[in-house]
Amino acid sequence: MILTLAFRNLFHDRIRLAVTLVGILFSIVLVAIQLGMYLGSSRMITSMIERSNSDLWIMTYGAKSFEEGGILLSTRERHQALATPGVKSVVPLVVAFAEWRKPEGGSTRVVLVGTDAEDGALEPWSLVEGTWQDIKSPDAISADDTYFRELGINGIGDTAQIAMGRVKVKALTHRIRSFTQSPYVFTTLSRARSLLGAESDKATYYLVQLEPGADVETVRRELLNRLEGNAEVLTKAEFEDRSLRQWLFRTGAGLALIGGALLGILVGTVIVAQTLYSSTKDHLNEFATLRALGSSSGYIYKVILAQAGLSAGIGYVLGIMISLGILYISRNTPLPLVMTPGLAVALLGLTLFMSAVSAISAIIKVTRIDPATVFNR
Numbered sequence: 001m002i003l004t005l006a007f008r009n010l011f012h013d014r015i016r017l018a019v020t021l022v023g024i025l026f027s028i029v030l031v032a033i034q035l036g037m038y039l040g041s042s043r044m045i046t047s048m049i050e051r052s053n054s055d056l057w058i059m060t061y062g063a064k065s066f067e068e069g070g071i072l073l074s075t076r077e078r079h080q081a082l083a084t085p086g087v088k089s090v091v092p093l094v095v096a097f098a099e100w101r102k103p104e105g106g107s108t109r110v111v112l113v114g115t116d117a118e119d120g121a122l123e124p125w126s127l128v129e130g131t132w133q134d135i136k137s138p139d140a141i142s143a144d145d146t147y148f149r150e151l152g153i154n155g156i157g158d159t160a161q162i163a164m165g166r167v168k169v170k171a172l173t174h175r176i177r178s179f180t181q182s183p184y185v186f187t188t189l190s191r192a193r194s195l196l197g198a199e200s201d202k203a204t205y206y207l208v209q210l211e212p213g214a215d216v217e218t219v220r221r222e223l224l225n226r227l228e229g230n231a232e233v234l235t236k237a238e239f240e241d242r243s244l245r246q247w248l249f250r251t252g253a254g255l256a257l258i259g260g261a262l263l264g265i266l267v268g269t270v271i272v273a274q275t276l277y278s279s280t281k282d283h284l285n286e287f288a289t290l291r292a293l294g295s296s297s298g299y300i301y302k303v304i305l306a307q308a309g310l311s312a313g314i315g316y317v318l319g320i321m322i323s324l325g326i327l328y329i330s331r332n333t334p335l336p337l338v339m340t341p342g343l344a345v346a347l348l349g350l351t352l353f354m355s356a357v358s359a360i361s362a363i364i365k366v367t368r369i370d371p372a373t374v375f376n377r
Contacts, residue, residue, distance in 0.1 A: 003306055017311075023267070024315025025322065027354065028347055030264030032323035036337030038248075038257045040330075043338060044179040045247050046240040048113070052122045054091070054207035055216055056223065057239050061232045065243040067111050067180060069095050069204035073231060078206050080226045086214030087223075091121035092203035094192040097182060101161040102152030109182045110151075112162060114192020121207040124186040129156055130171025136188055140170035146334060147183035165195045177334055179247050208233075265354060304359050312355035316348055323347075 048066050049057075058077055060070035072094075081090045094114035101107045117123030117132045124135070124142050135142050141162070143151055153160065158169045162185065176184055193200060210219055216235060223233045234242065248254030327337045 003310075020311050021315045021318065023270075024311060024351060024355070025319045027264045027267060028316060028319030028351060029323050029326070030267075031261045031350065032319070032339065032343070032347060033326060033337060034257045034261035034264065035343055036323070036327060036339055037335065038254060038261075039338035039340065039343065040336050041179050041248060041253065041257070042244060044177050044335075045243050047176070048095075048122065048184070049236055049240050049243065051125060052207055052236065053120050053209065054122075054236060055210045056208035056220055057234050057236065058090075058206040058208060058223070058227070058231055059204070059234065059239075061230045063232075063242075065246040066095060066239070067097065067178075067182070068246070071230070072198055072202035072204060073206060075201040075203075077227055077231050078203070080228065081206060081208055081223055084219060084222050084226055086211050086219040088209045088211045088214075089119070089121075091116070091119045091207045091209070092189060093122060093205040093207055094189060094196070094198065094202070095204045096192075096196055098163040098185075098196065100151060100183075100185070103158060103160055104152055106152065108150055108152075110162065110185045111178060111180070111182050112192055112195065113184055113186050114189045115186065116189045121209070124171070124173050124176070126174045126176055128172050128174045132171075134170040135186060137170055139166060139168050139191075140187065141167045141191075142171035142173055142186040143169050144173045144176045144183055146175060146177055146332065150181075151183060163195045164197050165191075167195070175332070175336070177336065181334055265350065301363050304363055305356065308355035308359040309352065312351045316351045319351075320344065320347065 045065070058073065058081060060073060063070045078090050078092065081087055094112070096112055097109055098112040099107050100110045113122070113124075115122045117135075123132060127142070128145065130142065134140060143153065145155075148154060151160065153169060156169055156172065160167055160169075167187070171186075173184075173186070178184055187195070189203075190200070192198075193202065208219075208223070210216065220233050220235070227233070244254075248257075324339060327339050330337045
């Protein structure tokens with residue numbers, strides 16, 4: 001009976017119902033887009049670090065993020081690390097922003113990643129055309145097909161210039177995107193050094209792989225004691241956190257996304273609260289009748305909460321369908337949105353909470369009903 005009354009109250013005025021659903025839809029879609037952008041951005045920022053086969057990262061002290069590694073390290077740090085108990089291998093990696101000069105004129109900025117994939121530390125993934133052997137051929141690089149327009153290329157075989165040398169696209173990756181919107185370009189370690197004009201023993205990072213059973217914290221402390229000069233050692237998780245802080249919070253991007261999500265929650269709550277209050281006010285006589293017939297306050301409160309719950313359920317289903325459609329459309333863009341099962345469940349809980357809070361104003365109005373008013377009609 002509770003659901004029946006709630007359903008009839010809800011659908012009695014369909015224009016008001018439409019307004020309620022629009023409020024919930026707006027809130028869900030806005031929150032989903034903002035948090036989806038946040039999750040998508042986080043994945044892009046940490047993808048290179050997460051994909052690396054390493055336990056520890058050696059870098060210049062104060063390196064801000066994967067793309068901003070600071071001053072190049074020398075081979076001395078590598079030898080010191082190799083002499084540390086528990087260390088299995090130390091693999092050099094070169095990462096730097098570089099100017100990409102387009103074939104038809106103009107230039108843009110790319111993130112040049114120099115790696116020797118056979119060392120097993122980091123290699124381009126999602127290769128859709130070409131192989132690592134192709135990238136090892138003279139002057140070869142890999143580019144991502146998401147950034148053809150930005151790079152001014154059409155695919156395999158196109159040429160361009162990076163920093164100090166000419167390169168040729170010999171392999172293509174798919175959906176390896178960069179939060180900085182500077183495309184990742186992979187090449188061999190020696191070629192990256194040559195393009196950047198760096199010495200043959202220099203590296204931006206040393207990726208440390210440990211012996212089986214070695215304790216990460218113990219090895220890190222030993223490394224810090226052995227390393228000389230301006231170097232520090234971070235675990236993979238710590239480097240991911242630092243990169244996230246640099247790009248999402250020190251630049252303000254993360255706060256803007258979270259602020260947009262909070263705005264969506266606030267607007268949705270206000271719209272739903274106003275609609276429920278108006279609906280309850282229009283049905284005061286019916287609620288007074290229920291009170292006069294002996295219905296308890298709890299029973300009436302349940303009707304109002306059920307009405308809010310039905311609104312939330314319908315609005316959530318419609319909102320999540322629209323959000324998934326937007327996420328699908330964004331999959332091939334430079335900034336894809338992400339929807340995880342956890343986020344979907346969180347949105348459902350948020351919608352129910354928002355509707356429950358909105359129902360409070362209606363419940364307060366009902367508590368002031370005098371059952372005797374039904375006899376004065």
